[in-house]
Amino acid sequence: MRGINKGLLTASLVRTPITCEVPISGSAATLTVALMTLAVATTRDNGTQSIQYLPFTLIGAQAKNLVDRIAKLPEGPVVLVGTYALEQDRWDDKASGDPRSRLDAKMLHVEIADGPFSFRTDRKGNYILEGGMNSITVGGNTTAEPTVRYAPNGDKIVEVGVALNEVYQKAGQRAEKVTYVRVTAWREQADILEALPKGSPLIVDGALNYENWKDDDGNQRSTLKVEAHRIVVVAKPGAALTPPAHVTPPAIPDNAATASKIPDVASPDQAPEEEDLPF
Amino acid sequence: MRGINKGLLTASLVRTPITCEVPISGSAATLTVALMTLAVATTRDNGTQSIQYLPFTLIGAQAKNLVDRIAKLPEGPVVLVGTYALEQDRWDDKASGDPRSRLDAKMLHVEIADGPFSFRTDRKGNYILEGGMNSITVGGNTTAEPTVRYAPNGDKIVEVGVALNEVYQKAGQRAEKVTYVRVTAWREQADILEALPKGSPLIVDGALNYENWKDDDGNQRSTLKVEAHRIVVVAKPGAALTPPAHVTPPAIPDNAATASKIPDVASPDQAPEEEDLPF
Numbered sequence: 001m002r003g004i005n006k007g008l009l010t011a012s013l014v015r016t017p018i019t020c021e022v023p024i025s026g027s028a029a030t031l032t033v034a035l036m037t038l039a040v041a042t043t044r045d046n047g048t049q050s051i052q053y054l055p056f057t058l059i060g061a062q063a064k065n066l067v068d069r070i071a072k073l074p075e076g077p078v079v080l081v082g083t084y085a086l087e088q089d090r091w092d093d094k095a096s097g098d099p100r101s102r103l104d105a106k107m108l109h110v111e112i113a114d115g116p117f118s119f120r121t122d123r124k125g126n127y128i129l130e131g132g133m134n135s136i137t138v139g140g141n142t143t144a145e146p147t148v149r150y151a152p153n154g155d156k157i158v159e160v161g162v163a164l165n166e167v168y169q170k171a172g173q174r175a176e177k178v179t180y181v182r183v184t185a186w187r188e189q190a191d192i193l194e195a196l197p198k199g200s201p202l203i204v205d206g207a208l209n210y211e212n213w214k215d216d217d218g219n220q221r222s223t224l225k226v227e228a229h230r231i232v233v234v235a236k237p238g239a240a241l242t243p244p245a246h247v248t249p250p251a252i253p254d255n256a257a258t259a260s261k262i263p264d265v266a267s268p269d270q271a272p273e274e275e276d277l278p279f
Numbered sequence: 280m281r282g283i284n285k286g287l288l289t290a291s292l293v294r295t296p297i298t299c300e301v302p303i304s305g306s307a308a309t310l311t312v313a314l315m316t317l318a319v320a321t322t323r324d325n326g327t328q329s330i331q332y333l334p335f336t337l338i339g340a341q342a343k344n345l346v347d348r349i350a351k352l353p354e355g356p357v358v359l360v361g362t363y364a365l366e367q368d369r370w371d372d373k374a375s376g377d378p379r380s381r382l383d384a385k386m387l388h389v390e391i392a393d394g395p396f397s398f399r400t401d402r403k404g405n406y407i408l409e410g411g412m413n414s415i416t417v418g419g420n421t422t423a424e425p426t427v428r429y430a431p432n433g434d435k436i437v438e439v440g441v442a443l444n445e446v447y448q449k450a451g452q453r454a455e456k457v458t459y460v461r462v463t464a465w466r467e468q469a470d471i472l473e474a475l476p477k478g479s480p481l482i483v484d485g486a487l488n489y490e491n492w493k494d495d496d497g498n499q500r501s502t503l504k505v506e507a508h509r510i511v512v513v514a515k516p517g518a519a520l521t522p523p524a525h526v527t528p529p530a531i532p533d534n535a536a537t538a539s540k541i542p543d544v545a546s547p548d549q550a551p552e553e554e555d556l557p558f
Contacts, residue, residue, distance in 0.1 A: 035558040055557030081511045114514040116524035123529050172451035232360045235393040245395035278334030279314040
């Protein structure tokens, strides 16, 4: 299926952005790239907390403008709000010639947010925005059978790769790109993900996570992943749909007259009149 | 500020989509437009339920394909999942010549979802998807001072118009469009919205609502609105930022050794080591 790849973030800057001037091949000009770490504390639907330190890149004139504006702000926490997309950077390793890739979160549109915000600080004095936004939607096809592992508390964690096949316009021409992203799921969402054979189309609404670990050779490794909050499995053309798990008939209200006194609040016991349905 | 305008929906079809063949001016060809009402029940962060019957349009080959696929499905509920944007349709009234406009939700990418889903039915037997997704992000500038009204239970409801100024590519050329949308806010979000003077830039994460009412002349009126779940006020260039409302210092863990045994779960008492921070 056609890829979906869009995130929304409200989080605090952990430190001053790093700016790089990257040479543009075949030109004397350079491209400004800003590298930022943003921190956000959010509460999941089940009440648990997630604290993420997330890497973002911002490119071009937007990067220059943002960094200039941040430099003029007085001392104190800075909150950014913006949209982003995941993108695979691909290159060949200079020593070995092996192809390498890295998943980046590229800001599409970013603004400085104005509070009043609440923060927590970590042991190093970094500001972490309380109750920010960390949401991302990705859609694509699974690239393998899901893998299953267990957290120390026994929770099942299912993980799978998803390929986002996006079509976009490049200088007026139709162009395609594929972004590979790993999706992790816990609890009910883990059961949904575990059941999917390779190639299954799905849409995931979740949060961006940054994981880092030491690999078997002792190298520091890290990657961005999507933690699934809601997975919607997409039907394959021609396949039968799964029958409903449960259908709740309308309740009979204790006093039907009461409901009709509050016409602007939709009630499960009410159905809109024919003329009120849009189509 | 530059507009943001993107929604995500998982909801059930209330009835068979209506398809229209719209003549393309200056051509013998027609454009397929599908009109659909989708129903979804969601639970807000504060535990209250929202049931929405929402109108969507889908245009072109996607519309034709979707309607054909739906026609081939056996009897039963159909769940769609997709992304959409709000768009203002503008025309001149044929009788009076007055300019008219209507806010539409245009599907950008839609798929048939596969369950197992749970539904409730309303009094008319329509299927309403339980626990679907109804989320939309809009960003723009307020077009007026906010208005305040009160719900029957005394809750304050603040409403304001927001102009989304979007830039897009049309046949390789830079084009602009403005979409006007009304944003409503309750409780804490109402207080944030009420404080904003006309022209304030903001980003709203919320749900799409469909309101209908009778106007003073007895005409049936309806419109799409965005119910704000989270409002982020954007700082104006050069303006000072509001100081933090609250800063929580890191807690001293009862037993610091315990925390370090679970290295893959971020704790509020931990800060990542320097080499673990991306930038």
